[in-house]
Amino acid sequence: MPKQQTISELLEKGRPLLSVEFFPPKTAESIEPLVQAGKRISTCNPDFVSVTYGAGGSTRDLSATVSRRMKDEVGLQVMPHLTCVGSTQAELGEILDDFHNEGYRNIMALRGDPPQGQSDFQVTEGGFKYASDLVAFIKDRHPDICLGIAGYPEKHPEAESLKSDLDALKIKADAGGSFITTQLFFENAAYFEYVDQVRAHGINLPIIPGIMPVLALKQIKRITQLCQSELPRALESQLSEVESDPEAVRRVGVEWAMRQVEELIEKGAPGVHIYALNKAKSAIEIINAARNA
Ligand SMILES: Cc1cc2nc3c(=O)[nH]c(=O)nc-3n(C[C@H](O)[C@H](O)[C@H](O)COP(=O)(O)OP(=O)(O)OC[C@H]3O[C@@H](n4cnc5c(N)ncnc54)[C@H](O)[C@@H]3O)c2cc1C
Structure with a gap:
């Protein structure tokens, strides 16, 4: 098992970090294929992988x-995510102590999305x-834990304005x-403009762009609608042209x-975080292309 380095330490090396995000399956039986995907991804040596956090037992x-x-088992650098949803401070403290005891030194700290069936985020009594x-x-x-935080180039859906969202990011x-x-975006201009605005707000943290390779048109329409990221017309029309051929859609x-x-x-x-939707093949292709660019 490798020593879990902090992402700040990895960033200090000055080369772009390539990382991959997984989300937990709905049932314990589906963990095995995900671990196998992790093993395949480990063959291209990502700098770290992250695992999203869903509320509920x-x-x-x-x-x-x-x-x-x-x-x-796979020997990857892992950054678990943690959210405020459904937990009191005492419960979050226990989860954090477990993470720390297990050797994690990076956590993605989030408020979290409302659980299924709830439209708004509800603060848990005694929570955050x-x-x-x-x-x-x-x-x-745990002052030695390195913390990732989320940023939204196209504004967080609940924020009144990009300015109020940047004020919150500064806090x-x-x-x-x-x-x-x-958050994912499909036009790089959104990222570069965001970096300028974040800097103008006096925030100097490294900003790792999150990139999602599209796997299916319907799925990406749903995702972009949820997170209110723009699906460019050019990409949508390329995907529509080949919609009946899943492999051609994946290639687009x-x-x-890439x-x-x-x-x-x-x-x-400073790197790229790939929202791989638990599929190894696209993530490996993108990482290998990035290394050879
Ligand atoms: C990289 C990444 C990873 C993610 N991983 C997960 C995951 O594992 N599990 C999951 O459930 N969700 C995940 N999400 C989704 C995320 O939880 C949602 O976008 C959620 O709605 C906001 O989380 P946050 O941490 O950005 O919240 P916050 O930073 O708390 O912001 C939430 C809203 O409140 C506003 N706000 C924040 N602070 C203040 C303040 N002090 N005063 C007034 N307004 C304020 C913000 O502008 C924003 O509109 C992830 C998102 C990203 C980008």
Whole structure:
């Protein structure tokens, strides 16, 4: 099992970090294929992988199991995510202590999305309202943990304006965030403009762009609608043209993502985080292309 380095330490090396995000499956039976996907991805040596966090008992346990198996069995650097949804401060403290005891030194600290069936985020009694509260709590309890925080180039859907969202990001950064990972976007201009605005807000943290290779047209329409990221017309029409051929759709998605990644790295992004939707093949192709660019 490799020593879990902090992402700040990895960023200090000055080369672009290439990382992959997994989400926990709905049932314990589906963990095995995910671990196999992790093993395939490990062959191209990502700098780290992250595992998203779902609220609620079983999903929460599955997140922890996936993280543990990716770290101990596959030998990857793993960053578990943690959200404020459905937990009191005492419960979050216990989860954090477990993470720390298991050797994790990076956590993606988030407020979290409302659980299925709820339209708004509800603060749990005795819990936290904003990710910045969780960031401050973790920094106080385990100062050696490196914290990722989320940023939204096209604005968080609930924020009144990009300015108010950036004000909130500044609070989160000042509370102890170490780096920012962005929401997915398909036009790199959105990222570069965001970086300028974040800097103008006095936030100097590294900003790692999040890139999602499209796997299916219907799926990406649903995802972009949820997170209110723009699906460019050019990409949508390329996908529509080949919609009946899943492999052709995947190719369009991977090639679009590869072009994004190449330009982002060329123009100085500190790395790229790939939202791989638990599929190894596209992530491996993108990482290999980025390394050979
Ligand atoms: C990289 C990444 C990883 C993610 N991983 C997960 C995951 O594992 N599990 C999951 O459930 N969801 C995940 N999400 C989704 C995320 O939880 C949602 O987008 C959620 O709605 C907001 O989380 P946040 O941490 O950005 O919240 P916050 O930073 O708390 O922001 C939430 C909203 O409140 C506003 N706000 C924040 N602080 C203040 C303040 N002090 N005063 C006034 N307004 C404020 C913000 O502008 C924003 O509109 C992820 C998102 C990203 C980009």
